[in-house]
Amino acid sequence: MAAPETPLRTRTARAEDGDALGALDRATWSPLHAVVPAPQPPYAPFFDDRHRPEDHLVAEYADGTGKTNVIVGYVRLGRPTPLACNAHVRQIQGLAVAAEARGRGVARALLRAAMAETVRRGGRRITLRVLGHNAPARALYASEGFAVEGVLPGEFFLDGRYVDDVFMGRLLTE
Structure with a gap:
């Protein structure tokens, strides 16, 4: 792992990132x-017909040699529906x-990169779903302007208990 002072970089994933992203996943x-x-x-392969490299942004640190970068995170962006009237989302x-990169702002950088990429692709709005018991993720999303727009109570039965599915979103352009 790179030293904490090594700058974090985000970029679009490439086909050759598949094995590293699968291992990270x-x-x-x-x-x-x-x-x-x-x-x-x-x-299964990380990339497939529904999840292509260009649908992913990766976060990476230089390994200290200046020759190799170490992938420490990713975000997958997709369209919620195939409908033309929903293409702006x-x-x-x-x-x-x-795990070794947590607490360094990697998730926040990926989230911000995803919002910027959405705007770059002509999007106006971004959404996500998060499990109700995932307080750290929900706090991160809220701190970046996402609001709870809906809750499906007890939608999933996980690890012996019912868990809410929380829908969050935010407008990216006015």
């Missing part, structure tokens, strides 16, 4: 944010940060 799986079971081998459909 598996390492960060948690019932705090996942509604699917923990991944088991054989692992993007949805965050996944966000993960490596």
